[in-house]
Amino acid sequence: MADETLDASGLNCPLPILKTKKALSKMDAGKILDVISTDAGSVKDIEAFCNQTGNKLISTTEDGGKYIFTIEKV
């Protein structure tokens, strides 16, 4: 179960990434953030973001055009 949820539905690049960064910066290491996005580009972008920043992308799920990314803050 996520500690925090960020709903970035309807937002387009680069807002999901910027909002994810902001949300993570307010959280403690080890906490889990769920990001909800409707931007198909965010699938690759969130992956790249986690890759670069070291945060752990635990899972990506898609449900009818809604993407849910579960990220563990480092």
Place this chain on the structure above:
Amino acid sequence: MSDDNKMTIIATKGTFDWAFPPFIIASTGVAMDKEVTIFFTFYGLNLLLKDTSKLKVSPVANPGMPMKMPFGPKWLQKIDFGPKIPNILWNIPGTEALVTWLMKKTMEKHGVAKIEELRSMCQEFDVKFIACEMTVELFGFDKSDFIDGVEFAGAAMYFDEASTGDHHLYM
């Protein structure tokens, strides 16, 4: 933060459409732990003005720009009016304001951030904004025309900022 994480952008264009790339790349870069500096010179200075209503997109000499309606029936929204309308018509007063308005509507519909929003996020994430002092004076700007947090310097400072790092972009 290590020096090789550094990134710089030289922003030279001052139209509504070209306001986006520097702020999008800079804000994303800094979100991905890069240390980012934007050097605004010549028309790029417009992007730092408090009053962004001066930023317009012109269809004149902008042949790559798709011109589609942001509303109306699907078939209508698919039509690209750009190549269909003779360029001479775009010189009629008011067309620039109309096209800028249509682009803003399209962006709103697609959930694209506003220029001010991207710009303030850049500042919140500590992107360094440098305005080229020479062009500030050349174009008769007053320093109070610009948003807070802007540094004024010259090309030498750009080189100092760009002396490390792998990403140095000209826009």
